Amino acid sequence: MNRKNVLIIDDEVEVTSFFTYFLKAKNCHVTVAHSGKEVELLLADNASAGYQLALIDLKLPDANGLELLTAIKNRFPACEAMVMTGYSTIKSAVTAMQLGARDYLEKPFDDLDSLETAIFSVLEKSTERYDRLAQTARHYGMVYAPASPMVKVLSLAEKLAKKAINILIEGETGTGKELMARFLHGTSTRSSFPFVGINCGAIPETLLESELFGHEKGAFTGAVKARKGFFELAHNGTLFLDEIGEAPLSIQVKLLRVIETGEFMRIGGEQTLKSNIRFISATNRSLEQEVEKNGYRADLLYRLEGVKLSIPPLRERPDDIPFIVQDYLEKKFGGTRRVDAEAMALLTAYHWPGNVRQLLNVMNQTAAIHDCPVLLPEHLPANIVESSPRSLANTNGPLAVHRFVEQEAIRFVESVVDRIGSVDEIHFEQLMERIRRLETEIGRHIILKGLKETDGNRQLLSEKLGISKRTLRYILNEKE
Known part of the structure; x- marks a missing residue:
């Protein structure tokens, strides 16, 4: 069973x-x-992998438990929450459930069996729900960290997918708007019918109308036979209008009528055709601003924007980058190649104006040029290394230490595995538990070394290591 991260x-x-x-x-x-x-500091920690469950006391001396619940759900959308309450705060517990808490635990905790059942019921459902959503999203090409803002976006998208409503997807170029559209279609009741996509900005105005509406034989020069348009091809399915902001005003007028009535005619045709279509549109710019500048029809925007989904740019979700890179390497090379810690830090620090598409292009080029099992900082494009903070490129900085430790640890693990006999001689869970104890022991020795270097100044050492004095005492196995 995988270890669950729980916040108390x-x-x-x-x-x-x-x-x-x-x-x-x-x-x-x-x-x-x-x-x-302390909760604020934990939520501000970008290195946190997130929590599957938070147990929150509603009465804290310096904070409102309901406000903490909201903050935790915003920072870690996939995290389930349970509130701890006494009889006097049962009403607050109900309010907490309305704000997203899964359940509440009533103090004092006398019945341990019931307590365990309640907690692990929520934990298992949380894990199952996250794993299912992550697996489905990965199928459509979207990969993200457990605490990513994408969890909230995709959770909403999954709910909207089954609704009979048009959706407008906003996001910068390269964020994965078409992938989101395919996710919406694939998880909808229309998934067995066609998904048809068209880029409104890539087709000349003279051809765009024909592509959408189709045409009859002889409708114009070159129309040597009748041809179905996308409105017909997408019948009962989904029509994805990419870069809808680029559609000319003349097309906007005709598109509006199709959305309102479901009726259209082929170019040169006399017969009215009907099509049952779910419209998903995407844009990399604000259509509201275009409406204000009279560059876009407000009535069409209202029809397209039944609900709006906004995909955050990659620079606002840097925690996703290691997951995207790892997924790429696994799919491309079967897990035989990886990126070392310092190179990954450089990738994570870069601002990625081209978003996920640019990241994947960089990985594809880097892996093709450098045929080696471990991709290092020197293998990355110069613009990524040079634009990152100086500390990340400092070969004598903390990342260099991390890289050294990682490389030494890998060599040690490989030598141990090579010397292990048959797997029949291994009790895996016991072995992993011993390794976890070893992690704690390594941490204790690092702290003991630090205490010598700081002449026993625990406050200074805590600041140097970036941990609290409470954590320091915990690692040293000291009582409160």
Whole structure:
């Protein structure tokens, strides 16, 4: 069973200690916060992989539990939440559920069997729901981190997919608007019918009308036979209008009528045809601004924008980059190639004006030019390395240490695996538990080394390592 990340928020040390021991015994990784301030620091930590569950006390001395619930759901959309409450705050617990909490736990926690059932029921559903959504999104080419803003976007998209409503997708070039459209179609009730896409900005105005409406034989010079347009081809399915903002005003007028009535005629035709279509449109610019400048019809925008989905640019979700890169390498090379820690940090720090499309192009070019199992910073394009913060390119900085440790660890693991006999001699879970203990022991030795270097100044050491004094004490296995 995979380890679950659980966040416990309560100002009572007895409560957090109880849940820490209780959940660690169930193979969970537990993070504790005793105040709203500590929660703020955790939510601001970009290195966090996110949480599957947060247990939140509604009454904290410096924070409102309902506000913390909202902040956690915004930062980690896939995280389920349960609130901890006494009898006096049951009404607040109901409000919390209306804000997105899955359930509430009533203090005191006397019945451990019921407590375990309640918590792990939510955890398992959370994991199943996230895994299912992530797997479906990956099928359509969208990969993201557990705490990515894309979780919220895709969760909404999955709900909207089954609704009989037109959708407008906004996003910069390269963010994956067509992939989102295919996701919407594939998870809708129309998935067994055609998905037809057309780029309104890539086809001349004289041809765009023919592509959409079709034409009869002899309708114009070169029309040597009748031809169905996309309105007919997409019948009962989805018509994806990419870069709809580029559609000329003359086409906008005719498109509006089709959306309103479902009726159209082929060019040169006399028979009215009907088509049952779900319209999904995409644009890389604000159509509202175009309407204000009289460059776009407001009535058409209202018809297309039944609901609007906005895909955030890659620079606003850097945590997704390692997942996208790893997915690319697995699909392309079967997992036989990887990117080292420092090179990945450079990729993550880059601003990616071309978004996911640019990232994949860079990976494709880099992997093709450098045929080696590990891609290093020197293999990346110069513009990515040079535009990153100087600290990332500093060969004597923290990342160089991380890279050294990673390389040494890989060599050690490879040598150990080579010397292991038959897998029949391995009890895998026991082995992994010993390795987890070893991680803690390594952390303890690093802290002991740091205490020597700082003459025992724990505050200074905590600042240098970027951890709290509480975490330092925890690693040293010291009691509160």
